[in-house]
Every structure is written in structure tokens, then in C-alpha cells.
Amino acid sequence: MTDRDATRLPGSFPRVRMRRNRASAWSRALVREHALTPADLIWPIFVQEQDGRTPIASMPGQDRLGPDVLVDAVGRAAELGIPAIALFPYVTDDKKTEACEEAWNPDNLVCRSLRAIRAAGLQIGLICDVALDPYNSNGHDGLVVDGRIVNDPTLEALCKQAVTQADAGGDVQAPSDMMDGRIAAIRDALDAADHHDQAILSYAAKYASAYYGPFRDAVGSGGALKGDKKTYQMDPANTDEAVREAALDLAEGADLLMVKPGLPYLDVLRRVRHELGAPTFAYQVSGEYAQLCAAAANGWLDREKVVLETLLCFKRAGADAVLSYFAVEAAGLLARG
Numbered sequence: 001m002t003d004r005d006a007t008r009l010p011g012s013f014p015r016v017r018m019r020r021n022r023a024s025a026w027s028r029a030l031v032r033e034h035a036l037t038p039a040d041l042i043w044p045i046f047v048q049e050q051d052g053r054t055p056i057a058s059m060p061g062q063d064r065l066g067p068d069v070l071v072d073a074v075g076r077a078a079e080l081g082i083p084a085i086a087l088f089p090y091v092t093d094d095k096k097t098e099a100c101e102e103a104w105n106p107d108n109l110v111c112r113s114l115r116a117i118r119a120a121g122l123q124i125g126l127i128c129d130v131a132l133d134p135y136n137s138n139g140h141d142g143l144v145v146d147g148r149i150v151n152d153p154t155l156e157a158l159c160k161q162a163v164t165q166a167d168a169g170g171d172v173q174a175p176s177d178m179m180d181g182r183i184a185a186i187r188d189a190l191d192a193a194d195h196h197d198q199a200i201l202s203y204a205a206k207y208a209s210a211y212y213g214p215f216r217d218a219v220g221s222g223g224a225l226k227g228d229k230k231t232y233q234m235d236p237a238n239t240d241e242a243v244r245e246a247a248l249d250l251a252e253g254a255d256l257l258m259v260k261p262g263l264p265y266l267d268v269l270r271r272v273r274h275e276l277g278a279p280t281f282a283y284q285v286s287g288e289y290a291q292l293c294a295a296a297a298n299g300w301l302d303r304e305k306v307v308l309e310t311l312l313c314f315k316r317a318g319a320d321a322v323l324s325y326f327a328v329e330a331a332g333l334l335a336r337g
């Protein structure tokens with residue numbers, strides 16, 4: 001039944017009273033169309049070289065995790081029933097170059113983190129970001145030549161990065177760079193390296209959004225960034241283009257799709273999920289996290305309620321899973337009931 005059929009069902013007041021089904025908790029439970037469970041959540045984690053935790057000022061409650069605390073934190077997420085985490089590295093300035101070689105250094109921070117989590121035998125999926133920005137001295141996701149972000153040379157770098165991360169124990173390579181042709185190139189490179197079972201999660205529709213600000217603080221790429229990302233990330237004004245991007249990525253071999261940011265782009269999520277019928281994730285990004293934290297800290301919103309409500313809204317719009325910095329908190333709330 002389409003949305004329109006549903007609104008055309010016959011009947012009218014006073015025989016029809018929509019409030020009957022809402023009248024008690026038991027009947028609300030029976031007619032509930034969507035549910036949020038810990039299995040819907042993916043936790044993005046920031047990792048750092050040195051031991052300990054470093055708070056991220058613009059993302060209160062999220063810390064960069066050092067090698068000594070990472071495995072325990074991931075173990076706690078696994079215990080809560082969170083199926084996967086996504087790793088993002090804080091790369092120090094001395095390791096950033098124009099050629100971004102650190103991205104495919106088999107001993108870089110991401111690879112060491114992957115190996116440590118693998119060695120602990122945790123049952124949790126490991127999603128790796130594929131993009132050059134943390135390693136790039138100019139903060140861009142692609143290689144920059146004469147002030148332009150060059151597509152095809154970037155593909156070669158991304159392939160090396162993806163294969164290196166797969167070698168280190170990643171399960172899913174998630175290109176977030178928005179270069180053209182990257183899914184096919186990465187698929188071929190993974191297959192050539194015998195990583196046939198490595199999945200690709202495409203950030204298929206990633207918008208040039210102001211909501212990424214706190215993330216750039218968290219990975220330390222904001223200061224380096226020269227200019228903006230509008231020549232590769234999408235224009236927030238467009239939706240047909242998002243469906244085309246996602247269709248192309250599926251044709252190139254993507255296993256999973258993502259739409260990003262999250263809540264302000266639920267219309268895009270819904271279209272991509274329903275028109276293409278492929279598993280589609282949403283990313284509740286750093287700025288959305290910061291926004292809710294700030295309002296809750298001021299006492300203007302009830303944090304727990306609004307966190308669970310926003311995550312449920314992603315499910316209603318069609319998301320198969322949601323990347324969220326609230327993942328651990330929300331899974332804890334769901335476990336408490």
C-alpha cells in the first residue's frame with residue numbers, strides 16, 4: 001500500500017476515532033509501525049596515538065580514545081548489542097602531507113587500532129573511512145593539484161588506503177570522499193588483493209554541509225582545510241542527484257548506501273531507500289550531535305527522550321541503520337527500557 005492509499009481509507013468521525021488505538025500503552029504497542037533497537041546503531045569513534053582520552057570540546061561526551069582505552073570501549077559497545085563501529089583517526093600535523101602517504105601506511109593509527117580490536121576477538125563489525133582528509137595537509141578528501149581536487153589520481157590513493165585497511169582487519173570500507181568512480185575502483189582493488197568478502201559502504205549522497213564542523217575539530221582537519229568541499233560534496237538543494245549518485249554506486253558494486261547528514265536530509269534518505277531498495281544507512285553527524293547536546297545542557301530539551309526520538313525518526317524514514325555518536329548512550333537507554 002502506498003502512502004496515498006493509506007490516507008484514502010474509507011470511514012469518518014464519529015464511527016472512526018483515531019484516538020482509540022492510542023488510548024493505552026498496550027494498544028499503542030500493538031499498532032507501532034517502527035522500532036529502534038541497539039542492532040540499528042553504529043558508533044563512530046575517534047582514535048588518537050597517545051594513551052588516555054581527550055575530550056572533544058564541540059562534541060561533549062565524545063572523547064578521542066587512546067590505544068589503552070579503545071578495546072574496552074569497543075567491547076562495551078559490543079556487549080550492548082551494537083553491531084558495528086566506524087573508526088576515524090586524529091592525525092597529528094607532522095603526518096599530514098600533500099600526497100597523503102600516511103593513509104596507506106600499514107602501521108598507521110587506524111591499522112593499529114583495527115589489529116588491536118581484532119586481537120581482542122570482539123564480535124563487532126569494523127567500518128573504515130576511506131578518504132584522505134585526515135592525512136591531507138590541505139584538509140581535502142582528495143589530492144589537490146594547482147588548487148583543484150583531482151579525481152582520478154585520488155582514486156589510486158583511495159584504493160591503496162582501502163586495501164591497507166582491509167589487510168589490517170577491517171570488515172567494511174566506507175568511502176566518504178565523493179570522487180566519481182571510486183566504488184568501482186575500490187571494488188576492483190579489493191578483489192585483486194583477494195578481499196572478495198570485504199564490503200563497501202558508500203557515502204553515496206554526502207552533502208557539502210555546515211553540520212560537519214565539530215567532526216573536523218575531532219579529527220583535526222578543520223584548521224588545515226583550504227576553501228570548501230563544494231566541488232565534490234553535493235549541493236543541499238538537490239535530491240534527484242542523490243538518487244543518481246546512489247544508483248551509480250550500486251551499479252559500481254556498493255553493498256550498502258549512506259545518506260549524510262541525517263535528520264535535515266530524511267527526505268533524501270526516504271527516496272534513496274525506497275526508490276533503489278538497497279540497504280541504506282543514515283549518519284547523524286557531529287553538528288546534529290552538538291546541537292542536541294547544547295539544547296539539553298541548557299535544560300531546553302529532555303536529552304534522553306529527544307535522542308531516542310530522533311533515532312526512531314531515521315527508522316521511520318527508512319534507514320536500515322544509523323551512525324550516531326549517541327549509539328552507546330541510546331543502546332544503554334534501550335537496555336534499561
Ligand code: PBG
Binds near residue numbers: 133229285286287
Ligand atoms: C570526511 C568525513 C567527514 C565526516 C565523515 N567523514 C567530514 C567532511 O566531509 O568534512 C563528517 C562526520 C560528522 O560530521 O560527524 N571524509
